[in-house]
Every structure is written in structure tokens, then in C-alpha cells.
Amino acid sequence: MDAADGPGPIPPVLLVGCGRMGSALLAGWDGQGLSPSVILDPCPVGMPQTGPHLAATDAAGIPPGFRPAVVVLAIKPQMADAAMAAVAAVAANATVLSIMAGRTLSGLRAALPGAGGIVRAMPNTPAAIGRGISVAVAEPSVDEAGRDVCDRLLQAAGSVSWVEDEALLDPVTAVSGSGPAYVFLLAELLEAAGRAQGLPAPLARRLARETVSGAGALLAASAEDAAALRQAVTSPGGTTEAALSVLMAADAWPLALHEAVRAATGRSQALAR
Ligand SMILES: NC(=O)c1ccc[n+]([C@@H]2O[C@H](COP(=O)([O-])OP(=O)(O)OC[C@H]3O[C@@H](n4cnc5c(N)ncnc54)[C@H](OP(=O)(O)O)[C@@H]3O)[C@@H](O)[C@H]2O)c1
Structure with a gap:
């Protein structure tokens, strides 16, 4: 293929769950050219109105001949058992890409024994603006083509790293999966601290927001370490x-963040199944 031809359209996808994460991914795929695909969600409010998608509100709405290359699981873990049972037949021989927190490769395999190969990934919410980061791990049986298509699907939400050790997904969840919440908390606390020093509330809010987002953009644009x-x-x-x-006193942020990430890692380990 000539490089100018690009990688071609993304192969057909069955997207199961079109909420915050699913719709963010779908918007990215649409931008790259997605082959006719099916979106399964009882109420796909986030589904783009353009694109070659068929919306199905239950598995009976999936056209009988539809053979997706990839089944993407973007439902809440609590919904997973019912959703996976409903799509098990369609997922036979397809690559399955799950972004569900806490659902392990072995648990996914038990629910989808006929799937071609399973990839588990942890994205984060900046995916909504294409600035997320996902970490993915694949069953050993997933071949290069399976990894490549999952990599491409995840890159629609931002950058992607792959690991070989699934246990790393717990600290990944604690650092990057939950991490945006820590940054939003920083903005909240900075705003409150500014008000406490006499800043008018609207100005404190603006300063805190612009400082957190501007510093993040500077970090993203710089090759220097955060410490530098x-x-x-x-x-x-x-x-x-x-x-x-x-802030840098040993019992202040260094301890608090260390303990926070440790707590989140432990919670991720406890929820895994
Ligand atoms: N948000 C994050 O920060 C984040 C980060 C990393 C990973 N994740 C993972 O991403 C997954 C999705 O999270 P989200 O925030 O996008 O959740 P969400 O906004 O609640 O989206 C889930 C969607 O799935 C739909 N759904 C429920 N049951 C279904 C079924 N049986 N078949 C098809 N669709 C069904 C829901 O519809 P209803 O609303 O009608 O129930 C909803 O539209 C979760 O497993 C989460 O662990 C999220």
C-alpha cells in the first residue's frame, strides 16, 4: 500500500455501550473512517447522528449477518454479565476489546469462550477530547493484527501503551484511570484556597481552572520533566x-498521593474478577 493511501477504514465494530466512553471512542473512529458498524445500547444518547452506524437497542436488533472484526465492551461492569451473554454469539471468532474496569482477561474469557482473542484496556476521561491515555494487555493468543486493530481503536481516544503483565492494570487504574479526578480536585482546592485569601469567587474559579489546564498544556508541550x-x-x-x-513536606503531598494511589490500586485489585 502507498503511504499516501493511509491505513484504510477501521473494520466493522460492534460497540456495546455508547455512554461517555463509548461515544468518545465512536466519535474518534468516525473521524478516521469506520466501516459500517452496529452500536448496541438501550438508549444511545451519545451516538453521533452521522456515520454508517446501525443503532440496536437490544441484541435482537443486530442484523443476523453482521460479523464484526472487533466487539468493544464499553458498558459498566455491573451490566457486563447480561451484555456479554447477549453478544456471545456475535463475538464468536471476533477480537474483543474491553475497557471495563476490573474485568480481567480470564473473567472475560469465561464469559466469551468463543471469542477470537481478548484485549483489556484502561482508558481515561480525557478520551472525550482525544487526549486520553489507555494501557492495554492482550491474551497471549491475540496476534499482531488483533493488537493493531485494538491499538487503532484506542488511539482514537489518545495515546496507547501496551503491557505484558495484566497485574499492572491495577496501578494503571490508580494513576491514569482515576488520575483525572485528582487533578480536578486540585482545581477545586486551589479555587477554595484562593477565596480564603480574599479573591472574589469568580476570579478564584477562573484562576484555578486556567492554571491547572495551562500548566497541563505546558507539560504536554514540553520535553522536560515535571520536576524541571x-x-x-x-x-x-x-x-x-x-x-x-x-506541599512537599514528607507528610503532605508526597504521603497523601502515595497513599491515594495505593488505596486505588488495592481497590482495583479487590474489584477484579
Ligand atoms: N468513565 C471513566 O472514567 C472510565 C475510565 C476507564 C474505563 N471506564 C470504563 O468504561 C466503561 C463505560 O463507562 P462509561 O463512563 O462510559 O459508562 P456509561 O456512561 O454509563 O456508559 C455505559 C452505557 O452502556 C449502556 N448499557 C447498559 N446496559 C447495556 C447492555 N446490556 N447492552 C448495551 N449497552 C448497555 C448504558 O445505558 P444506560 O445508561 O441506559 O444504562 C450506557 O449508555 C466502564 O466499564 C468503565 O469501567 C470508564
Whole structure:
């Protein structure tokens, strides 16, 4: 194939669950050219109105001859058993890509014994603007073509890393899966702290939001380590240093974040099945 031809359309997908994550992925696939696909969701509110998709509100609505290359599971884990039972026949011989938290490769395999190969991935919510990061792990039987198509599907939501050890998905969940919430909390706390120092509420809100998003954009645009960027705004004896001496005390942020990620990792391990 000539490089100018590009990778061609994404092969047909059965997307099971078109909520926040599913619709964000679907929007990205549409942008790259998605072969005629089926979206299964009882109420697919997030489904784009354009694109060659057929919406099915239950498995009976999937056309009998539809043979997806990939079945993407983007339902809540609580809905998973019913949803997987409903699509098991369609998933036979297809690659299955699950983004469900806590559903292990072995648990997925038990529910979908006929699936061609199973990939488990953990994305995060910046996927909604194509700025997420996903970490994926595949059953050993998944071949290069299966990995490639899953990689392409996940890249619609941002960048992708692959690991060989599924146990790493627990700390991945704790760092990048839950991580956006920690950053949003930072914005909340910075806003409240600004108000406490006398800033009018609208200004405190704006400063906190713009600072968190601007610093994130600067980090993304820079090849430097976060520590180097931090040091670049820290003059000896200055205001930033005064703040960081509080935040970086051993029992402050270093301990709190360490414990937070440890708690989330433990919770992910406990929920896994
Ligand atoms: N959001 C995150 O930060 C994040 C990060 C990483 C991974 N994930 C994983 O992504 C998955 C989806 O999360 P989400 O935030 O996108 O959830 P969501 O917004 O609730 O979307 C799930 C969708 O699936 C639909 N659904 C329910 N039962 C179904 C069935 N039997 N067949 C087909 N569709 C069905 C739901 O419809 P109803 O609303 O009508 O029930 C809903 O539209 C979860 O497993 C989560 O662990 C989420």
C-alpha cells in the first residue's frame, strides 16, 4: 500500500455501550473512517447522528449477518454479565476489546469462550477530547493484527501503551484511570484556597481552572520533566518556594498521593474478577 493511501477504514465494530466512553471512542473512529458498524445500547444518547452506524437497542436488533472484526465492551461492569451473554454469539471468532474496569482477561474469557482473542484496556476521561491515555494487555493468543486493530481503536481516544503483565492494570487504574479526578480536585482546592485569601469567587474559579489546564498544556508541550518545570517557577526565597515547602513536606503531598494511589490500586485489585 502507498503511504499516501493511509491505513484504510477501521473494520466493522460492534460497540456495546455508547455512554461517555463509548461515544468518545465512536466519535474518534468516525473521524478516521469506520466501516459500517452496529452500536448496541438501550438508549444511545451519545451516538453521533452521522456515520454508517446501525443503532440496536437490544441484541435482537443486530442484523443476523453482521460479523464484526472487533466487539468493544464499553458498558459498566455491573451490566457486563447480561451484555456479554447477549453478544456471545456475535463475538464468536471476533477480537474483543474491553475497557471495563476490573474485568480481567480470564473473567472475560469465561464469559466469551468463543471469542477470537481478548484485549483489556484502561482508558481515561480525557478520551472525550482525544487526549486520553489507555494501557492495554492482550491474551497471549491475540496476534499482531488483533493488537493493531485494538491499538487503532484506542488511539482514537489518545495515546496507547501496551503491557505484558495484566497485574499492572491495577496501578494503571490508580494513576491514569482515576488520575483525572485528582487533578480536578486540585482545581477545586486551589479555587477554595484562593477565596480564603480574599479573591472574589469568580476570579478564584477562573484562576484555578486556567492554571491547572495551562500548566497541563505546558507539560504536554514540553520535553522536560515535571520536576524541571516546577523548579523553573521556583525562585529561592520566593512565593512558590514558600508554598512548596508546605506541599512537599514528607507528610503532605508526597504521603497523601502515595497513599491515594495505593488505596486505588488495592481497590482495583479487590474489584477484579
Ligand atoms: N468513565 C471513566 O472514567 C472510565 C475510565 C476507564 C474505563 N471506564 C470504563 O468504561 C466503561 C463505560 O463507562 P462509561 O463512563 O462510559 O459508562 P456509561 O456512561 O454509563 O456508559 C455505559 C452505557 O452502556 C449502556 N448499557 C447498559 N446496559 C447495556 C447492555 N446490556 N447492552 C448495551 N449497552 C448497555 C448504558 O445505558 P444506560 O445508561 O441506559 O444504562 C450506557 O449508555 C466502564 O466499564 C468503565 O469501567 C470508564
